Amino acid sequence: MSWEFTVPPKIAFGEDSIEVLETFQGKSAFIITDGMVNSLGYPDRVAKILSDNRWNIAIWDCAEPDPKVSNVRDAAEAMRAFEADTIIAIGGGSVMDTAKAAWVLYERPDIDLAALNPFEELGLRKKARLICIPTTAGTGSEVTKAVVIRDDETGRKMATINTDMVPDLAILEPSFTKDLPKSLTAYTGMDALTHAVEAFVSTWKNDFSDACTLKAVQMVFEWLPKAVENPDDLEARGKMLVAANLAGMSFSNSQVALGHSLGHSMGAVLRLQHGLAVGMALPYTIEFNTNDSDEAVKNYAELARVIGVTLKNPKRAAKKFAEMVRELMDQVGSPTSFKAAKVKKKDFKANLDKLVDFSMQDAAITMNPRNFESSALRKIYEYMYDGTPIDF
């Protein structure tokens, strides 16, 4: 059955890769970032390169974590006032998602973001092109067609994809991630791992995304502990950027699965950081899928082999893979249960219905290799509270 694999036309990576901007054609660059990243001076480094080449620059540093539609509209309005021909997102996933969604509104003010979907040709690039420079190694948004924004009223995360939203240029500059705190390095690294693993078991998987996943998984297990242990290790930072990027290419073209449905809901309802949430969900979903999907068992076992598991029995290898994910999380300090993430039991219980409802409305559940009903999701969440491995 025909399918397509879409990635940006160019990815610049390695130290000083931002110098690629010297060759980029344009006149007016609208830089989207957040207050924290702006204070670290990265947007100024980019602005210096462009202004030396006679660009007009505007820096908009009002991007918010888990952007709401209203925040995106503000960005689009500022973009319109500046008449940008180039949009440059400098930041983590939320910044890049804000830039993508604002780009859509800038070019297509007629579009309702809640109805943004994979099927409509948006016809972007009539006004501007998009460059993404990540300051975290996790989201992979710099190479994906994915965007996640939140509904202002309900807080529900709306995740969708559209091929037009794949950026025109991704720049993986390791020095832009060296100020990321250890905890966020760990959480975003787990986000990358979850992208890679879920793309590999998704019902939409394909050979191209599989190739990206295999390398990404191997790299995360090797380099994430080093990046967390020594934040100034630019080699580890650079390797994690590449791993996250490969994972991004993978899931952008074959989608994610149950771990993201759970994680999106945890982020929206309990305000847990995205990487922490999807990472926490990952080993439980591996166990859940392994218990009733031969296809999933085969795929997890293959991933286990990539990181050195030699068990011949595929089911045992798949379960070992879940164990090794938990060990990695322990090693880098990423919580493996709600309890460990300091979510109070009463808050968890009060929000359990909403957690389940939002997960059931998340499109990623349809790509999960094992089918289920909402009662199974409730049970998974309950196991996740104390950190009990899934036995059903």
Next chain:
Amino acid sequence: MGDDKLEFPSDEWVEKYVEVVNSSKAYEDAAHDWEGDFIFVVTPDGEHVKEPMRLYIDLWHGKCRAARMATPDDDAEFTYEGPLKNWKLLFDKKIDPIKGLMQRKFKLGKGDMGKIMRYTKAAMELVNATTLVPTKWPDE
């Protein structure tokens, strides 16, 4: 066995399909608060299907509360349409309803895509239900 098959689309097929959907706990669970009706259209292929074949389904809170072969005057909140060969692929689960749209095998002629995207699991369960209806295709 072939004689037990119900021609798709037909009133007999629809009747059986409604029975299957309404006994599906998985569909009821995934669509417990869905409100909306569909017209499914088998578009002409110049060979086996000469005129559009339309099927009306009204889905409400996890149940199918009405369904029939649609008349040309019937209207619904959503239309989902594609040629016969792609409906066969869908019923065989070779493609899923969302990926089918991305592959341009089907198109949503009418309807709020944002609403559909919140109920992709329900859409999958509707497809799963078709596998329980013994189906005879117009080209058989």
